[in-house]
Amino acid sequence: MSISEIRAFTTSHAARFILVGALMAAPLAFGAVQPWAWAGLATGVFAALSLWALSSLKLGSFEIGMTPLYGVLLWLLLLIVAQRIRNVSFDPMGAHEAAVKLVLCALVFFLARELFPPQAAHPWSRLGLAVTVYLFAIALLAILQFFSSPDLIYWTRRPLWGGTVFGPYVNHNHYAGLLEILIPIGLAYILSSRHGARSLLFFAIVIAIASVLLSGSRGGILSLIVEFTIFCALIPRQQRESKRARAAILAGLSFAAAALVTFLWFDPGNVISRLEQTATSPRMSVADRRLYAADALRMFRDYPLMGIGAGSFEAAYPAYQSFSSDLVVNHVHNDYLEALAELGIVGFALILIALFLFLRKVFFEHSVGSAAVHWVGTGAAVGCCGLLVHSFSDFNLHIPANAAWFAFAAGLATASRPIAKRGPGQKQKKMRPKIRWHASSHQFEACP
Numbered sequence: 001m002s003i004s005e006i007r008a009f010t011t012s013h014a015a016r017f018i019l020v021g022a023l024m025a026a027p028l029a030f031g032a033v034q035p036w037a038w039a040g041l042a043t044g045v046f047a048a049l050s051l052w053a054l055s056s057l058k059l060g061s062f063e064i065g066m067t068p069l070y071g072v073l074l075w076l077l078l079l080i081v082a083q084r085i086r087n088v089s090f091d092p093m094g095a096h097e098a099a100v101k102l103v104l105c106a107l108v109f110f111l112a113r114e115l116f117p118p119q120a121a122h123p124w125s126r127l128g129l130a131v132t133v134y135l136f137a138i139a140l141l142a143i144l145q146f147f148s149s150p151d152l153i154y155w156t157r158r159p160l161w162g163g164t165v166f167g168p169y170v171n172h173n174h175y176a177g178l179l180e181i182l183i184p185i186g187l188a189y190i191l192s193s194r195h196g197a198r199s200l201l202f203f204a205i206v207i208a209i210a211s212v213l214l215s216g217s218r219g220g221i222l223s224l225i226v227e228f229t230i231f232c233a234l235i236p237r238q239q240r241e242s243k244r245a246r247a248a249i250l251a252g253l254s255f256a257a258a259a260l261v262t263f264l265w266f267d268p269g270n271v272i273s274r275l276e277q278t279a280t281s282p283r284m285s286v287a288d289r290r291l292y293a294a295d296a297l298r299m300f301r302d303y304p305l306m307g308i309g310a311g312s313f314e315a316a317y318p319a320y321q322s323f324s325s326d327l328v329v330n331h332v333h334n335d336y337l338e339a340l341a342e343l344g345i346v347g348f349a350l351i352l353i354a355l356f357l358f359l360r361k362v363f364f365e366h367s368v369g370s371a372a373v374h375w376v377g378t379g380a381a382v383g384c385c386g387l388l389v390h391s392f393s394d395f396n397l398h399i400p401a402n403a404a405w406f407a408f409a410a411g412l413a414t415a416s417r418p419i420a421k422r423g424p425g426q427k428q429k430k431m432r433p434k435i436r437w438h439a440s441s442h443q444f445e446a447c448p
Contacts, residue, residue, distance in 0.1 A: 089309025112411025128189025142167030176220025177396035188379025377416020
């Protein structure tokens with residue numbers, strides 16, 4: 001290794017450390033919903049981006065792995081700009097904020113793909129271990145807080161407008177949303193590793209799952225069930241040997257069973273009562289959400305093409321509110337309907353295209369990396385699916401910390417799938433084209 005390569009490696013390592021550190025700090029700052037908190041997250045992301053650029057300069061070239069998802073993100077940003085130019089936005093400041101947060105998530109997605117290349121297994125293994133330890137720490141905090149001061153965050157802060165506090169979040173659904181992304185990554189890391197402390201890591205995941213059950217988030221519990229179902233369906237494809245596949249499925253089911261027993265041991269009784277009420281009176285439990293959804297559809301009916309403007313739902317809602325209430329309604333509790341109302345059919349079509357490209361990439365193309373890359377990438381893909389399911393009943397993607405983690409997991413999932421599935425009689429087709437810029441000649445070069 002030359003001196004320049006060693007320096008570039010060190011700088012890339014620092015960029016990974018800063019990026020993951022910023023992502024881990026964001027949920028602890030109440031989900032980074034306050035401007036100071038998501039500004040801090042943005043500072044960390046831009047610092048990681050600067051270090052990535054510096055490491056590329058030390059190597060003498062920039063090499064960027066391309067994906068069609070970049071084009072979709074660019075079109076979404078242009079749509080928000082067009083809404084502002086055409087003055088169709090109900091809340092211009094909300095549009096500016098939405099554009100900044102979209103750029104922030106796009107940068108997290110980009111950095112995840114560039115800082116965790118599938119050829120290097122060590123960063124993926126270290127990430128899996130770090131996420132598992134972080135899961136245990138945040139779940140333990142949430143459980144201790146639940147039993148000692150359930151209405152306070154960090155035992156000192158009472159939410160100004162109330163809420164169902166759990167962990168560092170005002171809303172228990174958003175705590176569940178975060179863990180929906182992280183639990184599959186930790187579980188996948190354990191299945192892929194031969195770590196000497198696997199029993200301790202197993203315990204960490206069990207505590208994390210039990211904390212989601214203890215939070216009482218119905219959407220979170222349903223999403224975990226969907227995630228485990230996807231995992232059990234994918235394992236036979238990941239493990240060609242039937243014995244290993246059965247062992248992996250058995251391990252996953254063991255996680256779920258141990259977490260359920262732990263939850264039943266922890267639960268003081270009110271969480272199960274709430275879930276029973278949901279089962280017996282499902283209409284009552286979603287009554288408000290149904291009203292929000294109906295009002296959002298009326299917004300879409302009036303502004304079908306380009307919507308009411310990104311980030312404008314709260315400003316526009318009083319004119320469409322169909323019931324009397326003193327509460328301020330800032331989200332639909334359905335990310336898909338809110339996107340339809342704010343971005344219109346144009347923006348919603350772009351979102352559907354992005355989902356199609358993402359799902360095709362992560363579930364129908366093979367990974368060529370090591371076991372750690374393969375499994376952690378799969379866990380990240382399953383985590384994204386869990387949050388996408390939860391988005392039908394909540395607004396996790398409007399919580400900056402959760403949205404950033406979703407973008408990071410999506411970047412990992414797509415980065416771990418650089419080569420397409422090989423069909424009968426076909427050669428393997430590379431699906432990670434790159435653009436390389438040479439610092440010495442100041443020229444761009446397309447490479448496979």
